[in-house]
Amino acid sequence: MKLIRAKNYKDMSRKAANFLSAQVILKDNSVLGLATGGTAEGIYEQLVEWYRKGDIDFSEVSTVNLDEYVGLDAKNERSYQYFMNHHLFQHINISEKNYHLPDGKAEDIEEECRRYDRLIEKLGGIDMQLLGLGENGHIGFNEPGEAFEQMTHCIQLKEDTIQANARYFSSKDEVPKQAITMGVKAIMQARAIVLCASGARKADILKRVLFGPVTPEVPGSILQMHPRLIVIADAEAMGE
Numbered sequence: 001m002k003l004i005r006a007k008n009y010k011d012m013s014r015k016a017a018n019f020l021s022a023q024v025i026l027k028d029n030s031v032l033g034l035a036t037g038g039t040a041e042g043i044y045e046q047l048v049e050w051y052r053k054g055d056i057d058f059s060e061v062s063t064v065n066l067d068e069y070v071g072l073d074a075k076n077e078r079s080y081q082y083f084m085n086h087h088l089f090q091h092i093n094i095s096e097k098n099y100h101l102p103d104g105k106a107e108d109i110e111e112e113c114r115r116y117d118r119l120i121e122k123l124g125g126i127d128m129q130l131l132g133l134g135e136n137g138h139i140g141f142n143e144p145g146e147a148f149e150q151m152t153h154c155i156q157l158k159e160d161t162i163q164a165n166a167r168y169f170s171s172k173d174e175v176p177k178q179a180i181t182m183g184v185k186a187i188m189q190a191r192a193i194v195l196c197a198s199g200a201r202k203a204d205i206l207k208r209v210l211f212g213p214v215t216p217e218v219p220g221s222i223l224q225m226h227p228r229l230i231v232i233a234d235a236e237a238m239g240e
């Protein structure tokens with residue numbers, strides 16, 4: 001594990017963007033695994049800035065996102081597809097056929113999960129996976145207690161996740177109760193993982209993820225076993 005201390009959110013974002021851009025510079029047709037959430041916003045902002053300066057070219061890059069809420073599509077501002085379009089895809093030269101998220105509106109959710117696994121396999125696997133961290137230790141939407149062996153699947157969101165994510169909706173009742181997420185097994189198959197955390201509210205869980213016992217009760221703790229894990233956290237997140 002490589003642990004990188006950042007001064008603050010902006011510094012964390014720059015450092016993480018550096019790893020992603022280095023990946024793309026070294027391999028122009030990289031497959032990037034992407035994440036949503038407040039942690040990722042600054043990273044995408046930085047990548048867009050470097051793209052505009054002419055420092056990164058996304059024309060050959062493919063991306064696969066970790067997750068999507070069941071029932072929301074790109075037109076819904078709370079969907080992860082909307083988030084990605086808004087923060088990254090519409091600002092860079094990535095081709096529409098090259099970015100992917102699970103389809104939260106798919107008629108057959110089970111089949112959609114299998115399609116997503118086949119897609120990642122067809123792309124040749126993920127070169128670098130960006131991850132944020134849920135306050136309960138979830139990665140993607142893999143909630144505490146789920147088996148580590150899962151590929152893409154549909155999950156019921158835990159009450160504390162619904163509560164934590166309610167800040168992105170007008171009320172808690174609007175937060176979908178289910179999501180499609182890449183499983184822990186699928187995440188662990190990425191060739192490199194960049195885990196980011198910022199702010200005091202992540203301090204306790206970050207300590208448990210990195211230094212506590214490896215247990216499905218703390219889904220992110222499995223990352224301790226990954227051969228190429230890069231952790232970038234700011235001073236507040238490293239507070240513990």
Ligand code: GLP
Nearest residue numbers: 035037038039132133134140141
């Ligand atoms: C959501 C996403 C995760 C993300 C987490 C943290 O639940 N499914 O992929 O890492 O929230 O979000 P934030 O970065 O906003 O704290």
